[in-house]
Amino acid sequence: MFKVREKLEKSAKMMREAYCETLMALAEENKDIVALDADLVSSSGMKPFFKKFPERAINVGIAEANMIGIAAGLSAVGKIPFAHSFGCFASRKTCDQVMISAAYAKLNVKILGSDPGVTATYNGGTHMPFEDVGVLRSIPEITIIEMTDPVMVADIVRQVAGIYGVHYLRMARKNVTAIYEEGSTFEIGKGNILRDGKDVTIIASGIMVAEALRAADMLKEERIMARVVDMFTIKPVDVELVERCARETRAIVTAENHNIYGGLGSAVSEAVCATHPVPVEMVGVKDRFGQVGTEDWLKKEYGLTAEEIVAAVKRVLPRKKRGILPI
């Protein structure tokens, strides 16, 4: 069960703090938990884990492909490896290892891809993954989760440690907008309706969830009632909920900190087309590379704002009225 906070404000805790704390608590309980990193321990906030459990913490050096293969091998002898790199490297540089050594081999590997999209800020275009979900989503049997805030990190990391299989966890490293009340729990594979509405559904993930809530407030002033869904499980996407939203609100806007090709917008569109076709507008990166800048500047540059979501809603509503109606 989850509860949405009444006021939107920055989380007190950084995402990476929640990740490290959770993994340390898990490691206390379960000797099989192992952490791997590729020379980004300082960045991932995992120094306390590496200090406390040196025998179960492996810094492989700058060798992401090797790291995923080692994680696969560890899991083949019963370990539960959590391997981290920046999302760009955790997906692009390891794609074949994730595919063959982890997923196809049906092993138990958890991958944390940090700094998704514009949250990579000053690391710029080389480090700004707008494609990680797209790269990994076409690999069968992988679960892809974009964790929304530190409360969700604490629950999801604990859950995936207990679920056999390959999980890719997409996570901003630092402070984000806190969405959920402390102690909330989440059902993997099920989207969360954060706010109800009858006119349109905004389906968002990651840092775009806060923008979607802000957009819903702005729309309400114009008497447009928007439903907001946090679709934190991008694969498998909650097809049932997408269908329900399509039926009940008859228009959908997706919002993601990722290329509109291959990510949440694609996943939702596939579900809409397969179940209950209604117009969809996508807010996200329009097939561009990243660049340096502050998060706020980059959000404006790539159109990842509440204002863009409002504009997309205003594009989708006339399409709905024009009679692109469900069967």
Next chain:
Amino acid sequence: MERKSAKELRVIAEGIRLVTLQTLASFGAGHIGGAMSIVETLAVLYGCELRCDPSNPQWEGRDRLVLSKGHAGPALYATLSLKGFFPKEMLSELNKGGGRLPSHCDRNKTPGVDMTTGSLGQGISAAIGMALGNRMNGSDSITYLIMGDGECNEGQVWEGAMFAAHHKLDNLIAFVDCNKQQLDGYTKDVLDMGDIGEKFKAFGWFVQKVDGHDTGAILDAVEAAKAHKGSPSVIILDTIKGYGTFAAGLENNHHMSLSKEQIEDAVREVTARLEEAKALAESEREVLSNV
């Protein structure tokens, strides 16, 4: 496991070669070159070195084998079948739709296969993970790894080589099957790796070089690798691609179509060598019993 003599292991090797041929023949084509060059190594491992239980393939205390050059699967399938992991009839499933013996090794399909391989370069990392995990678990299990020389073109091999030495993984014993050929030709022409053993040595491994078709030499090297502490081991196998069959010495022997005549001739030849090896092993036993 009981130690076997080089002559006894020769019998096992020719037995594996014969069954590998028959397995490839059931499909009519396959990676005969790279399968034949590792037969003696498989004979030593499954003949007396690798701890396993064919009636319980998932036994936790077993040694592991990662056949990173996964295209040599048919040789491993023949070995596993002879060892008793599955009945010989199953070998005809090679490359059949829905079958349990794909061209490249799959841990989820074939009893006794410890890792899914086929994308070259990946096996070393998986083997490292197993060796590391077994060390964390306090297990004395050894992880064996077989790579190809062409495979050493892959950068991941050297990422793994650095890691295994840094972490002093002396429960990891690797082989590099230096048969000097890869798909497109001779390794020295495609991408000359120079002296692979020297490269591993420079990375901090305990390196031995042996005739990869001499069962006694391989056996001694594995024993020495087991006794060695403080670093991972690699045994560089000097081999001939397609060894012991018509494929040896041919230029394009990586993957071949096999005619009925070729198979019949090869089966006859290998059978004769098998009988000869049996006679030699038998006379050795008689001599020993008279001592």
